[in-house]
Amino acid sequence: MTDVTAMTATQIAGLVATGAASAVEVTQAHLDRIAAVDGRVNAFLHVDTEGALAAARDIDARRAAGEELGPLAGVPVAVKDVLTTKGVPTTVGSKILEGWRPPYDSTIVQRLRAAGTVMLGKTNMDEFAMGSSTEYSAYGPSRNPWDTDRIPGGSGGGSAAALAAYEAPLAIGSDTGGSIRQPGAVTGTVGAKPTYGGTSRYGLVAFSSSLDTPGPCARTVLDAALLHAAIGGHDPRDSTSIPAPVPDVVAAAKLGATGDLSGVRLGIVTEFGGEGAEPGVTAAFNEAVDTLTKLGAEIVEISCPHFRYALPAYYLIAPSECSSNLARFDGVRFGLRTGDDGNRSLEEVMSLTREAGFGPEVKRRIMLGTYALSSGYYDAYYGQAQKVRTLITRDFTAAFERVDALISPTTPFVAFPLGARTSDPYQMYLADLFTIPSNLYGGPGISVPCGLSEGLPVGLQVMAPTMADDRMYRVAAALESAVGTLTPPTM
Template sequence: MTKTAAELAEALAAGEVTSVELTQAHLDRIASVDGDADAGVHAFLHVDAEGALAEAAASDARRAAGAPLSALDGVPIAVKDVLTTIGQPTTCGSKILEGWIPPYDATVVQRLKAAGLPILGKTNMDEFAMGSSTEHSAYGPTRNPWNLDKIPGGSGGGSAAAVAAFEAPLALGTDTGGSIRQPGAVTGTVGVKPTYGSISRYGLVAMANSLDQVGPVTRTVLDAALLHEIVGGHDPLDSTSIEAPVGELAEAARQGALGDMTGLRVGVIKELSGEGYQAGVEAKFREALDLLVAAGAEVVEVSCPNFEHALAAYYVIMPCEASSNLAKFDAMRYGLRVLPEGVAAPSAEEVMRASRDAGFGDEVKRRIILGTYALSSGYYDAYYGQAQKVRTLIQRDFDAAFADVDVLVSPTSPVTAFALGEKLDDPIAMYLNDLATIPANLAGVPGISVPAGVADEDGLPVGFQILAPAMADDRLYRVGAAVEALVTKQLGGPLLGLDKLDARLEAEGAAEVAR
């Protein structure tokens, strides 16, 4: 269960294990540790054991015939519940889509199937990807495998937790303001936000079209690169898709793992450190920087002054786009329909109001209201227009920085995983968790979060974020793999929370038996 996806692929190719055996092992692991909203990790909202095993059997038949579809043919994967899937529910973590079975697959799901990866199921998420902790799911929170009393990040906490808990070797997530990288940081996994437009968004239930991006969630940088190569590339069904090849990402990761960073110029973002950043997070970030320097990299401080306004700009632009996108959930075409009480012949507007009131959670309602207000007459220029101007300034900051350095780095998240419920009633405090990740989404540049060790004060994972220019995703994988190799060597092995999770679940099981 602790093998990487690349290692599992090699074992499948060598005939050491079958895909059916491998898929069943992960299904057994899910049954053992995932639990539900009241116990366990609760990374999955839906598990498709029958479908996954059927896909695995087909993979074994292809390998027996010497015709695998890809290097990862037969390696199982989990998919965030915001991506449409034929035959499996897509709820987006919301009651308004409870039980909805899409009539089509998202392009990335089609590409997974075309590459032969069995899909284990759909992972939990903040409702419509709105949140930083996966506590805003209508189906209950996901828990961090490192400490079940802590959050797994959000909105893609389900995908990150599934990988961290060894319920799946690979997962797909989506990143609108950090929803792959921030969960990666707090669960000790690798999370990648690719260049905007380099992976199709067709079939991704949109929150904010200009910000959303599908990306890999894995336990190693090489695994992320292999998955990225499978799902990436141009898609004519997505009007924002870039007509450019994905590139040799896995090869870049393999080269980076050799650890030679001679000639690399690394820019430390001045505005993404200091006040508000946990001491243990800063310490591990600096230690990883020192490892890069020892490997031959040159580190300089870079100022991106407009990054200070990124959070404010994002929380205007994103709710505006979300307000527009979520207008389609009107109880007329699909999804939940609630009839208002005490109304004999309700109008369409009354049905819509009752359905949206019952189907949307508090955070979704909050963002719809914010977005509708910012787009309303008299406020559009003052809020939305100004936020877009700030977005342009942030893009210019990136351009200026990348003219001087090869990559930019920062801590991925200001803090390690906080306690469940700790910030649930304080939206501003929750939003601040995306402080370091949001600029990349506003500018469309790629970013990766790689584990940098655990904070001394709480023993929880810390993420090291690397940002590269648009379409330079290969540079992310090269530097990310180097950081991973250097940190792993320093730690004496990979960063795993497996023992902590299993010990906790075993203790809770023993206590339940005793009761």
């Protein structure tokens, strides 16, 4: 059998559908690949071998019985460890939830199972999704398959690394400030953040409730669109879920793959031009813009004057919501419990548990958020940040009256060496400089490979209006049709 680990999800689904390969064979091939390379990559926190093979056998049995299955039936998928999985460990990359096995599946995981995908396991991440490099995982950093001495992005570096290392053809991530798109950019894969509310947060361990957005990760735009269609849509169990169907992202990706962008207007954000992107990143982006022009797109400059305040506003809003959400991890109801020797008060046990269970970045953001919400400072910090968020939303609204979508580099720089930025939080936070505005606005964004700089991948970001996710897929697929996909040299 041809090496299925090198195939796209669409190709694998076709093999399974025609009987050229069984779901069990496909799953075993990926499990073997994980066993062979994950010691160098550390993309997975837990590999569910028995569960994956059982799910694959079920798909094969249903196919043999003549049951009509979905377009991704039999395709393996890796799931970021921020989504609850019944009976399978969910740690969120933290010691405070080490060994916790949830009693229920998140909506995203339920929909993955319903679509007939085969869950391989849970992927590594920055603790509680707080980070841009996956170096803040309590279980060690993931590594970039392009250069294993470099970061794979964050917080969802495990999912992106699993794709780039050919350990899985599909993966799920979550994007609070760029945690799907930024890892996609630095690993040469595709990462899409849907419209906020377009995918369910039920069963997603919360970091920042007004920003968290689960979404698809893949090696091609069409694969990402197929996964998006499978997991998206209204969920009555999520109060922020949009009661509307998912735009036809699959049709949009197929239309874009024809390479025709005639009639499409794309805006380049003026304010991102002077933000210190590396010369190689700027050069790759400019080449991609020329390519989009040749495909028929009209390119215009668009000013979004308040985007320059997105980073500080985000680092007040997100930590404030994190401070509230993480209060539930008290050592009483679930997870780690430290210092309960019968001689300490509940408050002492809670303090010792949090001291032992939370890592340094999580503690830093809890303290930032608690301060921003404290009496006397709420209006000066959190309140002001929310006003900036409104101004950024207005910038997007005005921009989309002139253009169909906005484009930018996904990140200011390529994958940096492990350890290069951990001692300087501000430099780490800059990784999400171009992705954060979409989260504050709530609109969709996608990162698609657009070239190389210093032999490392560069991503181009497409940002679209809320509930116009199909637009970003069309543009991304068109660029992919001209540029092609990227293959890591080291794996």
